[in-house]
Amino acid sequence: MPGGYRAIVWAILRVSENPEVLARVRDAVAALPDEPSARDYMENETLLNVMLETKRTTPLLPFVVGRALKDFEVCGYKVPGGWPVYWSVHGSNNHEKATSFTNPGSFD
DSSP: OOHHHHHHHHHHHHHHTOHHHHHHHHHHHHTSOSSOOHHHHHTOHHHHHHHHHHHHHSOSSSEEEEEOSSOEEETTEEEOTTOEEEEEHHHHHHOTTOSSOSSTTSOO
């Protein structure tokens, strides 16, 4: 399934699991003009937040590949500069210790 469709399916699933978010989405859609433009969607705070939250909780790519630019240490492990590194986008955005989100495991 192409990435865009996958994101839409996950957004529908996540919203349908949360009645409070579903109610906000219904209100947001009802407030759109009869023929909404892409700008109308992007300027709608609720719909924009649903899109961003879908990307956070279910990224289209589960990890990012790169190379360490310099030596660094993570959890006591030393990673030399030049080594391949893999970043789990989903894991770092949803881990219970994520400090960027008040409740990283919830879709809200």
